[in-house]
Amino acid sequence: MAITRYTKMAYDKADDIVFGTAKHPVSYGFGIKVGAGRVIPELNYAPRPGKEKDIALITKEYVDYISQDAVNRAVTLGFPDLQLETEWISQMGTNSKMAESIVSGQTALLEKMHDKYGINLAIRHTIPDQREADQGLRPKMDKERSYPERLIISAEIAAENGAHVLSCETMGGKELLDYGVQVGDITACLFGIGYLGSLDMSWVWPQFVDICKKNKVVPGGDTNCSGANTSMFMAGGYLDNDVQRTFSAVTRCFAAARTLVAWEAGATGPDKDCGYEGPICKTIAGKPNAQEGKNCQCAHADLQGNLMAQICDVWSNESVEYHSEFGGSSVQCWLGSLGYEVSLMNTAIAFGKEKTLRDLYMFSDRARGPEGYVLAYDNAYKIGEAIVAEGKDLYRRAKAAGLTGAKIIRDGNKKKEIMLTAKQKDVLDNIIKTLEKLPDEESKFVDYCLKQYKDVPAFNPKNYDL
Amino acid sequence: MPNVREAKNMLSKKGVDFGFILKRYDIEAENQNTPESIAKKMLPKDAVFKNCAEDVLYMRFKDIGKTVTEALKSKKPLEIINEGLVAGMEVVSKLYADHIYYLPEIMLAAKTMEIGIAVAEKQLGGARKTKGVAVMHVAEGDPHDIGKNIAAVMMRAAGFTVIDLGRDVLVDDVVAAVVKEKPFLVTGTALMTTTMSAFPAIAAKMVAKGIKIPFMSAGGAVNREFSEAFELGIYSEKAPQTPPIADKIVAGYDWKKVQAEWDNIVRGV
Numbered sequence: 001m002a003i004t005r006y007t008k009m010a011y012d013k014a015d016d017i018v019f020g021t022a023k024h025p026v027s028y029g030f031g032i033k034v035g036a037g038r039v040i041p042e043l044n045y046a047p048r049p050g051k052e053k054d055i056a057l058i059t060k061e062y063v064d065y066i067s068q069d070a071v072n073r074a075v076t077l078g079f080p081d082l083q084l085e086t087e088w089i090s091q092m093g094t095n096s097k098m099a100e101s102i103v104s105g106q107t108a109l110l111e112k113m114h115d116k117y118g119i120n121l122a123i124r125h126t127i128p129d130q131r132e133a134d135q136g137l138r139p140k141m142d143k144e145r146s147y148p149e150r151l152i153i154s155a156e157i158a159a160e161n162g163a164h165v166l167s168c169e170t171m172g173g174k175e176l177l178d179y180g181v182q183v184g185d186i187t188a189c190l191f192g193i194g195y196l197g198s199l200d201m202s203w204v205w206p207q208f209v210d211i212c213k214k215n216k217v218v219p220g221g222d223t224n225c226s227g228a229n230t231s232m233f234m235a236g237g238y239l240d241n242d243v244q245r246t247f248s249a250v251t252r253c254f255a256a257a258r259t260l261v262a263w264e265a266g267a268t269g270p271d272k273d274c275g276y277e278g279p280i281c282k283t284i285a286g287k288p289n290a291q292e293g294k295n296c297q298c299a300h301a302d303l304q305g306n307l308m309a310q311i312c313d314v315w316s317n318e319s320v321e322y323h324s325e326f327g328g329s330s331v332q333c334w335l336g337s338l339g340y341e342v343s344l345m346n347t348a349i350a351f352g353k354e355k356t357l358r359d360l361y362m363f364s365d366r367a368r369g370p371e372g373y374v375l376a377y378d379n380a381y382k383i384g385e386a387i388v389a390e391g392k393d394l395y396r397r398a399k400a401a402g403l404t405g406a407k408i409i410r411d412g413n414k415k416k417e418i419m420l421t422a423k424q425k426d427v428l429d430n431i432i433k434t435l436e437k438l439p440d441e442e443s444k445f446v447d448y449c450l451k452q453y454k455d456v457p458a459f460n461p462k463n464y465d466l
Numbered sequence: 467m468p469n470v471r472e473a474k475n476m477l478s479k480k481g482v483d484f485g486f487i488l489k490r491y492d493i494e495a496e497n498q499n500t501p502e503s504i505a506k507k508m509l510p511k512d513a514v515f516k517n518c519a520e521d522v523l524y525m526r527f528k529d530i531g532k533t534v535t536e537a538l539k540s541k542k543p544l545e546i547i548n549e550g551l552v553a554g555m556e557v558v559s560k561l562y563a564d565h566i567y568y569l570p571e572i573m574l575a576a577k578t579m580e581i582g583i584a585v586a587e588k589q590l591g592g593a594r595k596t597k598g599v600a601v602m603h604v605a606e607g608d609p610h611d612i613g614k615n616i617a618a619v620m621m622r623a624a625g626f627t628v629i630d631l632g633r634d635v636l637v638d639d640v641v642a643a644v645v646k647e648k649p650f651l652v653t654g655t656a657l658m659t660t661t662m663s664a665f666p667a668i669a670a671k672m673v674a675k676g677i678k679i680p681f682m683s684a685g686g687a688v689n690r691e692f693s694e695a696f697e698l699g700i701y702s703e704k705a706p707q708t709p710p711i712a713d714k715i716v717a718g719y720d721w722k723k724v725q726a727e728w729d730n731i732v733r734g735v
Contacts (some may be wrong), residue, residue, distance in 0.1 A: 013476040039621060040537070052660040089660040090607030122518065132634060145634075178612045184570030234569065238492040242569035284551060359477035368488050368694075378476065391673065392600050421496045423568070 003054065003202055003264050007365075007391035010286025011144045014381035018354045019345050023286025026268050028270040028382075029122025029164035029413040030114035030217045032083060034270050035288035036312040039345045040288060041338040042124065042273060042316040043070050044085040045331050047324065052091045055098045062086065063105040066322050069415050071113045073122065079339040083165075084110070085124040087319060093150055099157045107162030113185075124165035124220060127154035127202075133175040137200060139464035154206050159215035164339040166212050167220040167272050172200020177227040177251070180356070181234060181243055186250060186402070186431045186457070187438065191449040194254040194398025195225045198261050199464045202394075205265035221271025221287075222262040224255035229274060232371060233294035237303060245303075246409060246420065246428040249370040253405030256280035257387050257398035263287050273316035276302070280373050282311055283384035290314035295338045298330070304372030305367035310358045311377050315342050366417070370428075373418045382408060395442040403435045489681050501557075504566065505675060505721045507679035508557045510549055516539055518550030521554050527573035532586040543586040547594060555623050561704075563734075565693055569616065576623040596730045598650040598716045601643050604633035604685075605654055605661040613685055614655040619706040626731050637664050641671045644679075650713055651707065655685040664695035673697055680721035682711065690728070700724045707732045 011022045024036030034040055051061040067084060074082040086106065103125060110121040117260040129151055135142040139149050151168075158166055170421075176192025179185065201222060212219040224230075228251045234240075235248035256277040256341035263269065270288035271278055272295075282289040291309030292300065296318035309315060317334045327333045348357040358377070365372040375382060386404035406428055412418040415423065420428065439445050450466065452458055503728065505523055511517050514537045521530040535627050537546050558575040561567035565573075582619055587593055602618050604611045609631040618628045631640060652672070656662035662683065667679040675725035684702040693701035698721050702708050714724060714731055 046659045046687075049659050052663065082511075089658060091660060094607075130607070130634070131611060132473045178615070182569060182573045182612070182616065184568075184574075207592075226610075238490070238495075241565045244568065355475070356477060362481055363477070363482075364487060367484065419490050419493045421492060421495075423566075 001031070001404070003206065003265055004260070005391045006260060006388050008388055009284055009381075009384055011283060011381070014283065014378045015355070017283060017377055017381070018348050018358050018404075019309060019312050020354065022282065022288040022313050024268065026218055026288055029083070029120070030110060031120035032081060033123040038081070038349060039312060039342045040083050041079065041312045041335065041342040042083040042336055043317040043331060043335050044086050044087060044273070044316055044336060045070075046087070046321045047089065048321065050455075052089055055095075055101050058089075058098060059101045059105050061306060062102045063109050065219050065329070066107050067070045067109050069329045070331045071110070071119065071336050072258050073335050074339065074363050075113075077120055077336060077339055078084060079119070079343070081120040081124045082335070082339075083124060085126060085316065087126040088154065090130060093130050093154050094145075096153065099154065103161035104263040107164075108210055109122070114284070115294045118157070120326055122164040123162075124157040124167055124270075125163035126167040126169065127151070127158055127166055129171045130426050131171055132458070133463055134458040136460070137172065141463070143263065151204070152211075153208055155211045157284065159211050159217045163217055165218045165220040165270065167207060167222065168204070168208065168275070169223050169225040170197070170201055170204050171226045171273065172196035172204075172464070174226045176456060177455060179453070179456045181247075181251070183249065184243075184427070185440050186247065186434050187449070188453060189227075189231070189251045190398055190402060190438075191256055191453065193224060193251060193258050194402070195395050195449075196223065196464050197227060197258040198394040198398065201258065201261035202265065205262045205267060209266035210448045219267040220290075221260070221267045221269055221275075222259050223272035223275030224259055224277060225260075225274045227231060228252045228277060228458055230253035230334070232276065232302065233300070235371070237301060242429040244424050246370045246424045247404075247431065248375050249409060250406050250431050251382055252277055252334075252371055252399045253374060253401040256383060257394070257401045258282060260387070270314045274300075274318055276304075276308065276371070276375065279308075279311050279377060279380040280292065280387070282379045283377070284310045284388055288313035291314040292318045295334070295341050298334055302371075303369035303391060304365040304375060307372045307376060309341070309345065311363045315345070319386050329445065338461065345353075367419065370409045370420070370424065373412055375410055377443070379408050393442060395445050396440070399435055399438060403432065406432045406435065432434070475730065488491065495565075499564065499566055501561055501566060504561055505557050506566065508553075508560065509551050510553050512549070515546070515550040518546055519554030519557065522551055522554030522579045522582065523723050525571060525578050527574060529595045530578045530582040531585050532663040534582045541588040543603070544594060546586045551579045551586070551688055552625065553573070555579050556577040561624075572623070573616070573619055575685060576619045579623060587613065593627075593683065597625045599627045599629060599647055600651040600712060601629045601631065601640070601647055602653045603635040603640050603655070604654040605633035605664045606634055606636050608656050608658055608685075609633055610656070610657040614653070615706060617653065617655075617684065617702070617708045620705055620709055621712060624712070626709070628713055630661055637667050640668050641675070644672060644677060649679065650688065651680055651682060652681040653702070653713055656688055657686040658698070659687045659701070662692065665693075666699070669696050669698040678720070680715055680724055684708070697721075701728065702731070707735045710735055
């Protein structure tokens with residue numbers, strides 16, 4: 001599958017983008033239509049510890065408890081659509097029979113419930129990328145556990161056994177991002193996320209898309225969960241003090257240029273909810289965007305809980321461990337929370353007020369932190385424009401995304417729209433200076449980074465054919 | 467949020483009081499102190515030790531080797547480590563606690579201190595005696611190791627020796643390392659609910675071998691209830707809590723006492 005880089009925006013202007021509608025809607029599963037005029041709730045979950053001990057036990061956990069509970073609650077509350085997402089546990093990535101049992105079992109249940117109630121249902125399988133940079137990211141490099149080979153096998157198992165959507169949180173470049181976040185080195189983050197991550201996705205995603213085509217499965221998309229989310233969660237909220245939120249906001253902009261690669265390789269969306277860079281990607285590609293925020297507090301606390309809903313097409317709870325709550329099982333409770341939010345969005349669409357609700361979501365969090373500020377749809381659109389202007393050059397477009405995002409925050413601060421602490425401002429100014437000093441040519445940048453980061457733990461240029 | 471040029475067609479926010487919507491506690495609580503003002507009160511008075519401490523404080527990892535070499539002309543290696551390098555790191559810890567320094571400063575200061583200690587230790591003719599050995603790892607099947615790495619740096623900075631087994635470590639490999647290294651503490655980190663099941667399995671194997679040191683569980687998927695539900699189990703919610711808990715263990719606390727006094731040990735950290 002050839003990769004076609006984006007060099008122009010899908011939308012003429014930011015105001016054209018709303019939740020529930022994408023330029024390129026996708027249909028799959030048992031009646032699910034994404035980006036076709038309404039938002040779809042997506043429920044994600046994790047089994048209880050210990051259930052992974054044998055195949056029958058873990059299959060029962062996923063099928064008879066989690067999936068059945070979720071569909072029952074969706075019917076009970078009158079939700080017309082439900083998408084499940086199984087983020088594979090690590091054991092599924094190494095035990096093919098366990099994975100086959102769960103994937104086929106969940107799809108069979110969804111088909112049965114669709115037939116019984118007429119509810120629209122589908123399931124996304126997000127396979128685990130267990131590759132380790134120090135062992136090797138490409139086939140035949142990891143002699144001990146063969147994780148690169150297992151990644152592709154996992155995609156095949158998901159696609160052949162009933163997945164409707166295939167996704168992955170690929171890990172390329174994480175070793176540089178981890179280093180960069182820990183020592184405050186923005187160039188390492190640009191190299192890790194923007195360049196190495198994009199190279200790795202350019203290797204992985206054409207293979208996923210081919211597997212999906214062969215099995216008539218929808219290739220959804222990726223997320224920089226392993227990179228920009230690490231940065232975001234370490235930046236945290238107002239009581240946290242590890243990473244500056246201006247720093248994490250810029251890593252998020254890099255991530256948009258990287259996550260886009262899945263769609264350039266032929267994935268169609270919906271991409272992964274935990275990729276908070278999704279709004280930027282949607283402005284560029286017009287493909288359906290899965291997102292999470294206010295209704296994923298079971299897993300993530302972030303500073304843009306409402307804002308993230310502004311232009312989503314699928315709305316997720318991120319993940320919740322299965323257990324009992326007063327209101328039912330945890331998956332039922334969080335589906336209730338998700339489903340009612342989606343119902344509000346779809347009510348706004350039905351009344352022709354979707355742009356009003358979009359703006360209310362956005363204004364609620366626009367000034368809560370720098371990351372939400374760059375992801376506000378008008379600013380996301382500007383970052384998208386910066387990416388497509390350099391669309392064919394993986395390095396230049398990631399740098400342009402970061403620099404544009406940084407300047408948007410700086411200008412917003414000058415206009416008193418987004419407040420910053422002195423430390424946040426100082427870090428932001430240094431980021432702008434650092435990025436502006438970097439060379440224009442990809443080859444010079446790569447030469448510099450190979451020398452500068454040669455001793456970063458686990459970094460091996462051969463993982464990226466460098 | 468006054469004076470904002472809104473995108474065309476965007477809902478107007480004219481007259482909206484955003485004070486009803488959010489409060490920027492981080493701006494209001496911003497610490498106006500500088501590293502210099504805190505350091506003035508805490509740095510050693512002796513000029514030689516002060517130079518070493520300042521290199522750590524200001525993360526001069528390229529200079530510290532030279533500074534320690536110079537200091538060794540007039541001071542003993544252990545004095546340089548404890549009264550210069552470690553004293554500098556104590557100022558860094560204070561700045562971190564006061565939200566003046568952040569993670570990157572901690573990591574770079576710790577790196578600077580470790581370079582300086584290595585130079586001083588050469589004069590000692592071997593590694594100095596530390597507070598004790600901790601074995602740290604990330605659970606089998608789990609590739610996320612940034613939290614463990616940060617905790618390891620903080621443990622080293624606090625004067626402990628760390629045997630870092632890395633990520634995705636098999637249960638039996640952890641047990642074998644414990645038998646070999648004889649640590650006072652083992653830690654395991656997990657981001658997924660189904661990988662943390664390895665922790666009670668490791669603890670059970672340690673107990674079967676008669677090893678009764680605490681097993682500390684940590685990481686995104688882990689909570690206190692799970693961590694304390696098995697024999698030897700103790701909990702760390704975040705990396706900076708690991709050194710104060712470790713201090714209590716080397717002072718004689720067993721896993722039951724750490725569980726019982728956990729709230730007091732980590733208070734304010």
